[in-house]
Amino acid sequence: MIAIESIQNIRTVVQLSRQNLFVDRYTALVGNTKKATLKHMHVHGVLHGVEMSLMFFVMPVVVFCAAKLVSNHQLDIDTLLMAAAYVSFLSRFLSAVNLTLPKLGQSYAVAHHFTRLMYRKPLISMNDTTENQQHPQFDPVEFNSVCFAYPTRPKIMVLNKLNLTLRTGQSIAIVGTSGCGKSTVLSLIERFYDVTDGQLQIGGKDIRDVNLRHFRSLIGYIGQEPVLFNMSIRDNIGYGCDLNSITMSDIIDAAIIANIHSFVQTLPQGYDTLVGLHGSQISGGERQRLAIARAIVCKPQLLLMDEPTSALDDENEQIIQDALQHAAENRTSITVAHRKYATFYTSE
Numbered sequence: 001m002i003a004i005e006s007i008q009n010i011r012t013v014v015q016l017s018r019q020n021l022f023v024d025r026y027t028a029l030v031g032n033t034k035k036a037t038l039k040h041m042h043v044h045g046v047l048h049g050v051e052m053s054l055m056f057f058v059m060p061v062v063v064f065c066a067a068k069l070v071s072n073h074q075l076d077i078d079t080l081l082m083a084a085a086y087v088s089f090l091s092r093f094l095s096a097v098n099l100t101l102p103k104l105g106q107s108y109a110v111a112h113h114f115t116r117l118m119y120r121k122p123l124i125s126m127n128d129t130t131e132n133q134q135h136p137q138f139d140p141v142e143f144n145s146v147c148f149a150y151p152t153r154p155k156i157m158v159l160n161k162l163n164l165t166l167r168t169g170q171s172i173a174i175v176g177t178s179g180c181g182k183s184t185v186l187s188l189i190e191r192f193y194d195v196t197d198g199q200l201q202i203g204g205k206d207i208r209d210v211n212l213r214h215f216r217s218l219i220g221y222i223g224q225e226p227v228l229f230n231m232s233i234r235d236n237i238g239y240g241c242d243l244n245s246i247t248m249s250d251i252i253d254a255a256i257i258a259n260i261h262s263f264v265q266t267l268p269q270g271y272d273t274l275v276g277l278h279g280s281q282i283s284g285g286e287r288q289r290l291a292i293a294r295a296i297v298c299k300p301q302l303l304l305m306d307e308p309t310s311a312l313d314d315e316n317e318q319i320i321q322d323a324l325q326h327a328a329e330n331r332t333s334i335t336v337a338h339r340k341y342a343t344f345y346t347s348e
């Protein structure tokens with residue numbers, strides 16, 4: 001985990017000159033594993049040594065006794081050969097068991113962990129059939145006295161009796177101090193969590209009775225940090241949708257609205273250009289504009305934006321704000337924003 005994290009965030013690690021810290025942590029962890037493995041190997045080695053020594057010490061005694069019995073005509077040679085073959089098979093079998101047993105224990109532990117993960121049931125399932133597939137109504141989104149605490153911190157109420165109504169065509173901004181629960185409101189609308197108390201209604205129905213897969217398909221989300229994959233620009237824009245249901249002209253339309261089309265046209269491979277791991281081959285502003293295009297390519301009815309310009313410089317911020325304003329046109333939207341942009345994002 002330490003190795004993966006530090007390699008994924010190598011720029012930050014190098015920028016903070018913390019390479020040695022991570023190497024030390026990694027070495028310490030590997031050191032612990034090494035100690036445990038060495039102990040195990042020592043025990044295993046001693047047991048194997050005893051087993052082999054017994055075989056070699058006992059063998060001459062057995063051969064000597066057998067020879068004596070044969071010379072005294074108390075044992076015939078056929079029986080002796082048969083007994084020797086049995087002993088040889090038995091010792092090989094025991095040695096194989098000795099080698100396999102520790103691995104069997106390890107495999108059991110891994111299999112146990114794996115099956116526990118496989119059969120874990122999410123509290124909120126995407127496959128519920130509580131409502132028919134077509135549930136186009138999400139107007140209004142209504143929070144009625146909603147209280148919410150995260151499952152990992154059940155005693156800390158993040159939202160306390162929140163009331164909020166959002167109707168079709170409205171654009172609202174949620175503004176507040178850091179940690180007051182702005183992003184949590186968006187997570188509840190996407191139903192990543194269920195409310196602890198009160199009611200969240202979508203189109204007059206409790207959100208728990210709404211078909212989740214279909215409802216989420218009506219939502220476009222733009223976050224603070226755009227997440228891109230090492231795929232082409234076309235696929236990065238299109239993967240938010242079923243690729244069979246959108247055309248190249250849908251992708252270009254979304255790119256035009258997101259202010260990224262003219263940049264893509266300057267690239268030799270255009271929409272087939274690979275963006276690199278985590279989008280490392282394009283700039284932060286270009287990444288965010290691709291994320292905007294992806295969020296709107298499926299023509300969502302509701303757009304959720306969580307401080308989408310927070311990681312950008314002033315110039316990029318202006319370009320992204322223009323793109324966001326275009327993206328939010330004729331749509332219902334909620335924006336988590338800094339205080340200074342609150343009026344910019346709201347329609348009333």
Ligand SMILES: Nc1ncnc2c1ncn2[C@@H]1O[C@H](COP(=O)(O)OP(=O)(O)OP(=O)(O)O)[C@@H](O)[C@H]1O
Pocket residue numbers: 150152153158176177178179180181182183184185
């Ligand atoms: N997955 C989680 N598990 C437990 N607590 C969480 C989780 N996510 C957020 N919190 C806590 O819930 C509170 C609200 O978090 P939230 O992200 O909604 O705040 P925010 O207003 O969006 O903050 P910011 O403006 O800094 O992004 C914070 O105190 C945060 O530590």
